[in-house]
Amino acid sequence: MAKPEDIKALLQTLVANVAQKPKAQDAVKKWVNDYYGKIIAFKAGDQDFFLVFRPDGSASLYDGEPASFDLYIRGDPESLLNVLQGRARPLDLMAKGKIMIWGNFHEAAGFTQVMTAAFLG
Amino acid sequence: MPERMDFWEALYSRRSVREFKPDPIEDWKLERILDVARWAPSPENVQNWRYVVIKDPEIKKLLGEMGKVQASMHFGEPPYELLESRLWYLPEEIKHEVIEMYYDGSLFDYCAEAPVNILCLCAEGHYDYPALPPSSWLEHLGGTGPLMMGILNMWLAATALGVGAAFNVFPVLDMRDQEYLSHLLGIPHSWRIYGVFCLGYPAKEWEIPPSRHPIEAIAFSERWGKPWVRAELRDPPELPDEPLPKKDVFEVIYERRSIREYKLTEDGKPVPIPDWKIERILDAARWTPSYMNVQPWRFIVVRDPEIKEWMAKTGVETSAAAFGEVPTYEFTDERIWYLPKHIRPGVLEREYDGRLFDYCGECDVTIVCCHSTEQHQDVAAVPGMGFWQDLYCAWGPQMMAVQAMWLAATALNLGAGFNTFPVIGLGNNEFITELLGVPPSWRVTYTLNIGVPAYARMLGPSRYPLEAVAFVERWGKPYIRGPIMQE
Incomplete structure (x- = not known):
């Protein structure tokens, strides 16, 4: 079974990959577009983290809850890991009550593009 | 024991729930939901709000039909593209089905199946405080504004109690429907119905939240x-x-x-x-x-x-x-x-x-x-x-x-x-x-x-008891709180 630390480790890898891969940075820039940035928050079990994506293509990971978010994904670590690794569809897990989405669901599409570029690009 | 939910959780989890299970809402939950409406802000403590709780299937059916007809009239008119662009945030797989429900009005017929309908009213002339001249501004500030704030209170309370809710204005948009309903339910002419707040246990585990501007x-x-x-x-x-x-x-x-x-x-x-x-x-x-x-x-x-x-x-x-x-x-x-x-x-x-x-x-x-x-x-x-x-x-x-x-x-x-x-x-x-x-x-x-407050303000304004502002099935029949009813 996944633990909250596994989610954090995955997000840390994402941040590191974004810093190294120009394609991932481009995906961030394209997603952020002319906004000031995007904030994606996670609650994995009892732990909170959030990612900040900036217009320059960079990404950072922080502990805790942000004061405002674009998208907030909450659930048990196993379900979250399945979503982040593309093994489960968010809508299916939402229907089963395994995860809960707060905020702008459409941001998941841009975030997925960044994940894809960071891990597979 | 009443269930508890953190304020932020209730705020972010709140949705417009339009599909309900037939299960009734427990009386104590309904009372808690109604009660928080009394604690919305009210200029000069006028408490320009009244609520009529409707469980009668015939009246609910009527409200459902009125809602459907009005919604289909309104949404049937604009071009498809306009409605589609409004709902840009919905996933493609469900968007077109939702648009169809706008067009035929069926998205707004849910009063009929919601176990509880609450008619929300305020009065134009009730704000009899002469401090400000009568105007639509005053009407909103002293009437519909506090009413809306009370509805938000109820919505958050319902979310915390696991009850789904949605606010439906379509059943009362047509003044002829308003008049008919008022006649049917004994509502005096000085009070106007501004919408129907529907409650029930959600039929679905989830609702996709609408996207909002940053x-x-x-x-x-x-x-x-x-x-x-x-x-x-x-x-x-x-x-x-x-x-x-x-x-x-x-x-x-x-x-x-x-x-x-x-x-x-x-x-x-x-x-x-x-x-x-x-x-x-x-x-x-x-x-x-x-x-x-x-x-x-x-x-x-x-x-x-x-x-x-x-x-x-x-x-x-x-x-x-x-x-x-x-x-x-x-x-x-x-x-x-x-x-x-x-x-x-x-x-x-x-x-x-x-x-x-x-x-x-x-x-x-x-x-x-x-x-x-x-x-x-x-x-x-x-x-x-x-x-x-x-x-x-x-x-x-x-x-x-x-x-x-x-x-x-x-x-x-x-x-x-x-x-x-x-x-x-x-x-x-x-x-x-x-x-x-x-x-x-x-x-x-x-x-x-x-x-930062200079001191903790303990004393709030007194409010009318629930029996004075909430009625059951028709105007004037008080909603009597559970503990009082038992005695």
Whole structure:
């Protein structure tokens, strides 16, 4: 079974990959577009983290809850890991009550593009 | 035992639930939901709200049919593309099915299947306080605004109790339907039904939330057009310096007060509030209900001492002029009957000379609230609705957003006070509109002032008992609270 630390480790890898891969940075820039940035928050079990994506293509990971978010994904670590690794569809897990989405669901599409570029690009 | 939910959880989890299980709602839950409506803000404590609880299947069916017919008339008219663009945030796989339900009105027939319908009413002439001249502004401020704030309270309470809810205006949009319903339910002509709040256990585990504009698009710093950039996105980022206080949503609703005295530093300046807390408060506004997701609200965060000073002075002048007009001292005294006798003369004096409304200068932040005028409400679904369009597309969502910010401030252990006096009165509105650079298509409506309270305000205004403001099945038959009924 996944633990909250596994989610954090995955997000840390994402941040590191974004810093190294120009394609991932481009995906961030394209997603952020002319906004000031995007904030994606996670609650994995009892732990909170959030990612900040900036217009320059960079990404950072922080502990805790942000004061405002674009998208907030909450659930048990196993379900979250399945979503982040593309093994489960968010809508299916939402229907089963395994995860809960707060905020702008459409941001998941841009975030997925960044994940894809960071891990597979 | 009542269930508990953190305020923020209730705020972010709240959805418009339009599909319900047939299971009835427990009486104690319904009572808790109704009760919080009484604790919305009410100017001069007029409590211009009444609720009629409907469980009668025949009446619910009628409301469902009226809702469907009106919705199909409104949504059947505009081009498909317009509706589609409004719902851009929905996943493709469900979007077209939802649009069909708009067109045939079936998205709004849910009154019939919701176990409980609550008719929400207020009266035009009930706001008999002569401090302000009658106008649609006053009608919204003294009537529909507080009603909408009470509905938001009920919505948050329902969410915390696991009950789904949605607010449906379509059954009462046509004045002929209004009249028929009023006749049927014995509602006097002086009271008008503004919508139906439907309750029931959700049929689905989840609802996709509507996407909302980011804070930078709806909040400005000091003047219109200069975005209030989220603290996390600044360079360097400013992160919350303490964990978010967690408070039960019911506690927050019952503890909310109008705070008019704020703590000052030794050199007489307002005690500063960290930006992340202001951000949280602004964020609360984003997640309030918005008809067709129009989001007709904008906020200007003002800390400039000169502007705040001007607003404080104007607040005093306008309120002194308004309250000075009141015919007799006794009239005003009677309004605050619930206050202990020994403090009433002091409060009255401060109302008469306007000092009760001078607090824009003392608080750290004044949030100037604006809502769109008709131009922004390009929802073709409600052409020519006039007052109703203004209510559902502008005043209503705006007042709910203000209530959400007020509750958020309370949840953060801050004080907030709602003050319209600085931005009304001859020339004041035009002046502040120009000073802050607000375009003519947006209307400056009121201020919400945030600061650290000078002291904990324990005493709230007394409210009528539930039996006086809520009825069962028809007007005049009181909703008697469970414990009283058992005795």
